[in-house]
Amino acid sequence: MSRGTNRRILACCCLLIMFFIPLLSACNTSSSLQAQSSEKRPYISILTPLHFPQQPSKELIAEIERLAEVQLDIRWVPEGVYTDKMNTALTTNSLGRVTFVKFSDYNLVKNSIKSGAFWEIGPYLDDYKNLKTLKPSILRQTAVDGRIYGLYTERPSSRQGIMIRQDWLDNLHLSKPRTLDELYEVMRQFTFNDPDQNGKHDTLGIVDRNDLVYGVFKTLSSYFGTPNNWKVENGEFIPEFETMEYMNTMNFMKKLYNEKIINQDFALTSKEIQRDKFINGTAGILIGSMTDVQRLSIEAHVLNPKAEFTLINRIKGPEGYKVWSIPNYNGLYLFSKKAIPTEQELKQVLGFFDRTMDPDIANLMMYGLEGRHHELKDGKVILPEETSKLRVNEVNPLYSLVIANMNNENIMEVVQKEELTALAEQLSKDNESFLVEDPTVYLSSPTFDEKNAELSQIITDATYNYILGYLTAEEFQQEIEKWKSHGGNLIIQEYNEAYALQNK
Numbered sequence: 006m007s008r009g010t011n012r013r014i015l016a017c018c019c020l021l022i023m024f025f026i027p028l029l030s031a032c033n034t035s036s037s038l039q040a041q042s043s044e045k046r047p048y049i050s051i052l053t054p055l056h057f058p059q060q061p062s063k064e065l066i067a068e069i070e071r072l073a074e075v076q077l078d079i080r081w082v083p084e085g086v087y088t089d090k091m092n093t094a095l096t097t098n099s100l101g102r103v104t105f106v107k108f109s110d111y112n113l114v115k116n117s118i119k120s121g122a123f124w125e126i127g128p129y130l131d132d133y134k135n136l137k138t139l140k141p142s143i144l145r146q147t148a149v150d151g152r153i154y155g156l157y158t159e160r161p162s163s164r165q166g167i168m169i170r171q172d173w174l175d176n177l178h179l180s181k182p183r184t185l186d187e188l189y190e191v192m193r194q195f196t197f198n199d200p201d202q203n204g205k206h207d208t209l210g211i212v213d214r215n216d217l218v219y220g221v222f223k224t225l226s227s228y229f230g231t232p233n234n235w236k237v238e239n240g241e242f243i244p245e246f247e248t249m250e251y252m253n254t255m256n257f258m259k260k261l262y263n264e265k266i267i268n269q270d271f272a273l274t275s276k277e278i279q280r281d282k283f284i285n286g287t288a289g290i291l292i293g294s295m296t297d298v299q300r301l302s303i304e305a306h307v308l309n310p311k312a313e314f315t316l317i318n319r320i321k322g323p324e325g326y327k328v329w330s331i332p333n334y335n336g337l338y339l340f341s342k343k344a345i346p347t348e349q350e351l352k353q354v355l356g357f358f359d360r361t362m363d364p365d366i367a368n369l370m371m372y373g374l375e376g377r378h379h380e381l382k383d384g385k386v387i388l389p390e391e392t393s394k395l396r397v398n399e400v401n402p403l404y405s406l407v408i409a410n411m412n413n414e415n416i417m418e419v420v421q422k423e424e425l426t427a428l429a430e431q432l433s434k435d436n437e438s439f440l441v442e443d444p445t446v447y448l449s450s451p452t453f454d455e456k457n458a459e460l461s462q463i464i465t466d467a468t469y470n471y472i473l474g475y476l477t478a479e480e481f482q483q484e485i486e487k488w489k490s491h492g493g494n495l496i497i498q499e500y501n502e503a504y505a506l507q508n509k
Contacts, residue, residue, distance in 0.1 A: 135415075168290070172311060195266075212268050214276050279291070372396075385417060
């Protein structure tokens with residue numbers, strides 16, 4: 006190759022380099038700006054329960070991030086093990102920025118709240134257009150020493166009821182049970198009279214799990230007239246487990262156990278296994294949140310297209326219709342001071358939750374994407390049966406993140422929904438007419454906050470052991486005395502004093 010040719014090639018290379026350097030620089034600058042933009046978005050780590058078999062659609066999460074201009078790091082923990090995981094994070098001081106605490110676990114963290122582990126957010130709520138609309142009555146229910154620390158997820162007072170196999174009732178020519186005696190008879194026939202008509206003795210009347218609150222026991226006990234945690238008589242507090250109604254409930258459960266109408270390992274059964282037994286047709290009755298029925302029906306139809314479910318919320322007991330209730334929050338999102346070290350960062354995180362109450366994100370989290378998960382007609386939502394499975398798998402797990410949805414005016418009205426979902430909501434509303442409330446909701450007992458986890462285990466163990474036949478009635482009473490001597494008497498005294506002060 007000649008020297009002149011070399012010079013021409015070199016010149017061309019120089020020109021190409023001169024041409025591309027600005028382009029490369031521009032690309033790097035663009036990438037750098039995008040990275041900086043991403044870095045500027047608030048980072049929000051959230052620990053929250055997963056109530057469904059799978060996590061919500063990644064597409065929906067990405068859309069929430071885009072609309073809210075945040076980076077979300079959501080740790081979804083199966084609801085059945087959530088309490089243990091949350092407690093571990095709390096005791097090891099390894100919480101994320103935001104942690105969901107279930108209503109039933111709230112007392113476990115109150116001492117941490119009092120010791121300053123979480124931000125008090127009450128003074129900031131009025132700075133946000135949506136958060137300032139949160140209901141004062143519910144916020145007061147969540148308060149610790151009069152201060153507000155959490156954003157609540159809103160729920161009806163009671164969604165508790167009975168999910169039952171309608172096709173089994175039809176096969177045995179039975180009506181829906183209306184009383185405790187009729188409920189027992191249906192359970193018995195579901196166990197012994199071949200309700201699935203397969204010629205085998207392979208069914209159970211009812212399936213339960215290792216949870217005295219959200220399993221069978223507490224709802225059943227309210228049918229018997231048991232008070233909701235506490236009874237107030239002449240200004241004196243009596244724990245529920247010291248009442249005759251509680252004993253009657255244990256005896257009923259003991260009868261189901263002895264007659265093998267209930268799964269014999271219920272005291273060890275997880276929530277997932279309990280639901281599997283109901284879905285796969287092992288058991289004909291599941292007592293719990295009626296709003297679960299649509300998902301359970303979808304999963305059951307995959308295994309047996311003939312499976313048909315229905316709901317019951319009214320079972321007449323000795324004192325008429327009764328059902329236990331919770332305050333109008335299912336749980337709270339708390340904000341860690343360690344993970345959120347500055348007020349500015351706290352305001353960013355609160356700003357995200359405020360933003361989720363705006364129409365675009367709130368309706369996305371409730372109903373998913375128009376055309377895929379729901380339809381719109383005249384500005385109102387239609388939830389077709391044919392897209393129900395998609396919503397259950399992709400949208401419904403997001404409900405854990407939705408705060409204050411029942412009173413958020415930005416959420417669109419639903420004019421058509423799945424039949425079972427509509428029935429569950431109708432019966433939950435009907436529950437409002439015969440609620441049994443916990444009289445300690447607005448009261449405080451420092452000893453209860455400190456020792457309840459330890460003391461409640463005494464009663465939980467005693468209840469299971471009585472039902473399983475390991476304790477007599479007299480020995481159960483001895484466990485109550487143990488509860489009293491280890492701090493129970495002091496709890497009663499503190500509630501008595503708080504009640505007297507409140508009613509001066």
